[in-house]
Amino acid sequence: MTREISETKTVxxxxxxxxxxxxxxxxxxxxxxxxxxNLNALGIRLMEGRIIPDVExxxxxxxxxxxxxxxxxxxxxxxxxxxxxxxxxxxxxAFGRRLIRHPAAEALLLAHYRPEDVTPERMKMADVPxxxxxxxxxxxxxxxxQVDNVFVLPGVPRIMQAMFDLFKHRLAGGAAMLSRSIAxxxxxxxxxxxxxxxxxxxxxxxxxxxxxxxDGRHGATIVIRGTDQADIAQAADALRAIIRGxxxxxxxxxx
Amino acid sequence: MTREISETKTVxxxxxxxxxxxxxxxxxxxxxxxxxxNLNALGIRLMEGRIIPDVExxxxxxxxxxxxxxxxxxxxxxxxxxxxxxxxxxxxxAFGRRLIRHPAAEALLLAHYRPEDVTPERMKMADVPxxxxxxxxxxxxxxxxQVDNVFVLPGVPRIMQAMFDLFKHRLAGGAAMLSRSIAxxxxxxxxxxxxxxxxxxxxxxxxxxxxxxxDGRHGATIVIRGTDQADIAQAADALRAIIRGxxxxxxxxxx
Numbered sequence: 001m002t003r004e005i006s007e008t009k010t011v012x013x014x015x016x017x018x019x020x021x022x023x024x025x026x027x028x029x030x031x032x033x034x035x036x037x038n039l040n041a042l043g044i045r046l047m048e049g050r051i052i053p054d055v056e057x058x059x060x061x062x063x064x065x066x067x068x069x070x071x072x073x074x075x076x077x078x079x080x081x082x083x084x085x086x087x088x089x090x091x092x093x094a095f096g097r098r099l100i101r102h103p104a105a106e107a108l109l110l111a112h113y114r115p116e117d118v119t120p121e122r123m124k125m126a127d128v129p130x131x132x133x134x135x136x137x138x139x140x141x142x143x144x145x146q147v148d149n150v151f152v153l154p155g156v157p158r159i160m161q162a163m164f165d166l167f168k169h170r171l172a173g174g175a176a177m178l179s180r181s182i183a184x185x186x187x188x189x190x191x192x193x194x195x196x197x198x199x200x201x202x203x204x205x206x207x208x209x210x211x212x213x214x215d216g217r218h219g220a221t222i223v224i225r226g227t228d229q230a231d232i233a234q235a236a237d238a239l240r241a242i243i244r245g246x247x248x249x250x251x252x253x254x255x
Numbered sequence: 256m257t258r259e260i261s262e263t264k265t266v267x268x269x270x271x272x273x274x275x276x277x278x279x280x281x282x283x284x285x286x287x288x289x290x291x292x293n294l295n296a297l298g299i300r301l302m303e304g305r306i307i308p309d310v311e312x313x314x315x316x317x318x319x320x321x322x323x324x325x326x327x328x329x330x331x332x333x334x335x336x337x338x339x340x341x342x343x344x345x346x347x348x349a350f351g352r353r354l355i356r357h358p359a360a361e362a363l364l365l366a367h368y369r370p371e372d373v374t375p376e377r378m379k380m381a382d383v384p385x386x387x388x389x390x391x392x393x394x395x396x397x398x399x400x401q402v403d404n405v406f407v408l409p410g411v412p413r414i415m416q417a418m419f420d421l422f423k424h425r426l427a428g429g430a431a432m433l434s435r436s437i438a439x440x441x442x443x444x445x446x447x448x449x450x451x452x453x454x455x456x457x458x459x460x461x462x463x464x465x466x467x468x469x470d471g472r473h474g475a476t477i478v479i480r481g482t483d484q485a486d487i488a489q490a491a492d493a494l495r496a497i498i499r500g501x502x503x504x505x506x507x508x509x510x
Contacts, residue, residue, distance in 0.1 A: 023303070032284070035280075040280060049277070053303075081443050082446075119448065192374065195337055199338050211411065225279065
């Protein structure tokens, strides 16, 4: 896949987490935060996360919606050997492609398992949509795959992360998103008006405010994000002045 | 709001997590798992989670999509005093209602803050869509609100959870979802075929398989979920027999 992505365009991504175990509360998702941070480092912004059940029509609708709206789509979950692993078949249907047994994936699995451990269910992990590109799995061998802008990955975080590290160089990012966080014990309600002015003065930056309380004291961490290092530094200086003006002590929290 | 929900119907919910800080990886969401577990206990199934940025049009689209598809919709995040807190205004627009200053919310905030701490930004937290019902906040006072089937809650987990506990008795659940989990060191690839048969024999149950590896040994936890206690017990007995038949030792992991 070749994607023409300019230096200045925002490159976007969506993560679709597929799994009843997340929606039942049994398991807490860990893949969204990993992808958010690692895509960010590549200049790709995670714009949406979606957590859906192992239901074919739901997966098809979510994949087709997301691949039309975002530059990259990642799915996690549902590519193992059991009956509830239906992601590959659903993605094939989303693209209107046949599900085929991929010869290289089949060879990988046959080399990995002892002959007596080769079961039809395990070999199902070699089934991918026609013309899909395999994604190497250095941990447990069964590969993920890529179809156009959709990357299909396993749900187990350790395996997903190892796979991501192997293909991430193929993702074309845009301008890297930079950020600076400054905390103080100035409560949100006191700094809010000045913060809105600051946001108004720097429309290209994204200024977020996240309240905290520690030892009974209220404060807020202000996060300034953007692609222009100089703009961010200037806005951070202005923010420190605002905090001092309100009697607070600004603290850089991410140096 | 009165909702007519029968004992046997599946009552569904969607959570919309609003916040750039989740999508940037800065903060790991904790609200989805809490709501999943607590709704489950009320006989309400979380069917989708959606994580979106603090962008008005995106919030409006997500709220309108979700409130049409699910019995209950919960939003978390974006109801504080700062410029990036735009959830109340976005929900008002989603419903085509005016955003009004709610007299009771205003009174709450005026009673909570010292006169010198009353700022226009803090009072913004009293603005809700017309005819919204306030949701008590026992921690930091600023209320959430309900419009029709949409419940608008803060993002800070401790506050969101305290608020949920105060209004949850008003949610009408369906049949409670029960579950049983059985683990063994039988790998997924070996049990998969029998598991598919078991799922076929109990179409009303949801049988999920979640692989694990511990101390270099591979195994899987099988989760059987459904609304009929007797069915679940029967399927669990069958599953234990399957595991023993494959030379494994079934372990009940949630008694």
